[in-house]
Amino acid sequence: MTIEVPLVRGCTLPVVDGDCARAWMTAVHGAAREARLQVEGTSRPPTVGRNYYAVELSGLLELRLNVTLRLVAAVYDAGSRLDAEFRKVPGAGVFAAAGFAVAGVAELEGGFEQADLAKLTALERSDIAYHGVWRLGDVVFNWFD
Numbered sequence: 622m623t624i625e626v627p628l629v630r631g632c633t634l635p636v637v638d639g640d641c642a643r644a645w646m647t648a649v650h651g652a653a654r655e656a657r658l659q660v661e662g663t664s665r666p667p668t669v670g671r672n673y674y675a676v677e678l679s680g681l682l683e684l685r686l687n688v689t690l691r692l693v694a695a696v697y698d699a700g701s702r703l704d705a706e707f708r709k710v711p712g713a714g715v716f717a718a719a720g721f722a723v724a725g726v727a728e729l730e731g732g733f734e735q736a737d738l739a740k741l742t743a744l745e746r747s748d749i750a751y752h753g754v755w756r757l758g759d760v761v762f763n764w765f766d
Contacts, residue, residue, distance in 0.1 A: 625728055626692065626757060628737055633745045633763055635667030636688040642666065642674055645686045645693070648719040652712025653678055673762045682708060685762050686721070694724040694762055706730075707758050729758030 646664055653660050661677040667688070674686040678695075683705070685694045693716045696705035707729040710716065716723050732755055738746050748765045 626690065626722075626724060626761060628733075628760065629689065629740050630742055630745075632687060632689040632761055633672060633741065633748060633765065634689070635669070635672040637666050638688045641688050641691065642686070644719055645674065645716075645721065646676070648693075648712075648716045648721060649676055649678075649684055651719075652684075652710070652715040654712075655715055656711035658682070658711060670764050670766050672765065678711070682711070684710070687761050690722065690761060691720065692722045692724050692761060694729055694758060696762075703764055704756075704759075724758070724761075729756065729761075731757055733757045733760065 642664060649664075650660055658679040658681070661680060664674050664676040666674055672687065674688070676684050678684060682695045682697060685696065686692070693710055695708045695710045697708045698705070707724070707726050709726055710723045713723040738749065749760055752763070752765060754760055754763065
């Protein structure tokens with residue numbers, strides 16, 4: 622199966638980009654209004670153990686942003702679970718209009734082929750193998766340290 626999420630060098634690494642994060646949060650607020658959800662707190666930037674920005678919506682969903690891919694996803698009640706279930710992104714059109722890609726649930730929950738990892742660095746491929754990641758969503762929204 623050919624994946625639609627383009628895995629590129631650096632997409633598994635924590636990248637902080639204030640301009641991108643501000644644009645994303647503007648879209649988050651617009652999407653939340655459209656879906657009649659509430660943004661809870663501020664966004665949490667990527668750090669050791671998390672390569673994505675995250676923000677909570679109404680205590681039900683966590684929205685995530687992979688800066689390198691400008692890719693948005695949603696997970697259900699992530700808490701501290703590493704295998705959080707990916708969900709449909711509310712207000713997806715708002716993110717698309719702001720220049721972000723919106724990840725599909727089936728693709729994020731699905732697997733990937735080794736050929737899909739070809740553009741990643743050797744270190745990134747090594748992290749994926751070490752952590753035993755098999756879902757595409759766990760490659761692009763990961764907890765690698």
